[in-house]
Amino acid sequence: MGTKTVLLAAYVNVNSTDLSQYxxxxxxPIEVAAEDxxxxxxxxxxxxxxxxxxxxxxVKFKQSVTATELDSIMWPLLGTVVPFELRVSQAAVGASxxxxxxxxLISKWTPISGDVGKILEVDVEWPTSGAVARAVV
Structure with missing residues (x-):
């Protein structure tokens, strides 16, 4: 039976900015089209x-519209293609x-989305542009 992984502290980096705290x-998800x-x-x-x-x-983010935080980081990126990095853990990159x-492509940004008395959240899905690589070093 294989080792189980619990997602506790993933690493999310967009445009060279660590957004893990949000x-x-x-x-x-990565797909390959089936051609007949x-x-x-x-x-x-x-x-x-x-x-x-x-x-x-x-990614689902907990929103912050405070100066220099999430909304001010993402708003200028709308419509641009930027680098990303995702990891299961914020620990060093390695075999595990x-x-x-x-x-x-930052194709969508929703600065305000929420319910009365709840924390604002931003739920995004951005298409990849070009190759996605997996590395352990």
Whole structure:
């Protein structure tokens, strides 16, 4: 039975700024498009070939509109492609804590979203732009 990992202190970095103190969920789904390669010779079975890869970075932040904090960091990035780094832990990168890096398009920002008496949260999903890499050093 494999080792279980509990997500306690993930590392979230956007545009060379550590935003971990604001994050409360993180996800990096990566997909490969299935391209139909079926021919008459496929024997009645669909054949698929891997096509374009794509991904997105999903993060839920606890919002802060205080000067120099989250909203003032993210607002100027709207519409730009910036580098990112995600890790399961804020500990050093290694075999048990790989880093995932690439670029994302800051395609959405919601400065105000919440309910009366609740902490403001920003739930984002930004598409990756170009390759996503996994490294252990």
């Amino acid at each position: 994050g409360c969920t993180a996800e990096l 390669g079926t021919t008459f010779g496929s024997g009645g079975w669909e054949e698929n070939v891997g096509g374009l890869k794509s991904g997105s970075m999903k 804590n790989p880093k995932y890096t690439g670029s994302v």
